Amino acid sequence: ITGGNEAGAFAINALTGEITTTATPPNFELASSATLTVTVTDAGTPALSDTATITIAVNDVNEAPVAQDVAASVQEHEFAGTAIATATATDPDNPATAFGTLTYSIEAGNDAGVFAIDPATGLITVVDSEGLNFETTPSVELTVRATDGGNPALFDDATVTINLLDIPEWTNGLGTQLWEQAGNWDAAGVPGNGDDAFIRGGGGRGNPLYSAISGTTVLDDLRVLGDYDPGVGTQPVTLRIQGGALGADGRAV
Secondary structure, three states, rough: OEOOOOOOOEEEEOOOOEHHHHHHHOOOOOOOOOEEEEEHHHHOOOOOOOEEEEEEEEEOOOOOOEOOEEEEEEOOOOOOOOOOOOEEEOOOOOOOOHHHHHHEEEEOOOOOOOEOOOOOOOEEEEEOOHHHOOOOOEEEEEEEEEOOOOOOOOOEEEEEEEEOOOEEEOOOOOOOEEEEEOEEEEOHHHHOOOOEEEOOOOOOOOOEEEEOOOOOOEEOOOEEEEEOOOOOOOOEEEEEEEOOOHOOOOOOO
């Protein structure tokens, strides 16, 4: 072989002319074909030779993806829909082909359904904020699988470790549970950068609960604005409604 074999992917038998692949085979993703120049030489004196062009089509084959382990943290009782981490994987195949198209899934560690994963992007989000409980489960290990579109499909698994961050929790005299949340809610009901406490009804966030002031049903959380000391038994509070029957403008009651 006198040309076209710079990567050393092919070898030729000098006696038979048989061309074979080497330990460094051709890569479809780099080149879908190879054009070799082969020279044949006789044993005369002087020797005479001729050349020929050998064109070899390289067929694509499915190659397995490689998933990476990920570690992340999230505050306990974080809101549903909050993004926690993104599972990642690489695949030698062209992403524009089925072989290189990856789908993500949670295979283990999510029996309670606390988390969800976007099958296309690998983004892991909170589904059940009540299930994010530092006191019962300070750390969670999810087995996340990246599967390609081959037939048969190939896959690889990785571990996504989610560490929960503890926040102060206490129960007030009304029997509802309070917890502090990073981020104030301003007059328009938009999260800011301070501390809030939240009144949680028995059904959890987003479910009907009763206002301690008016007794009316609210279809969202009651947010207690301010920074509260769990060591103090009675404290004046301001309640603000976010969403529900009173709209999403965060009007105070």
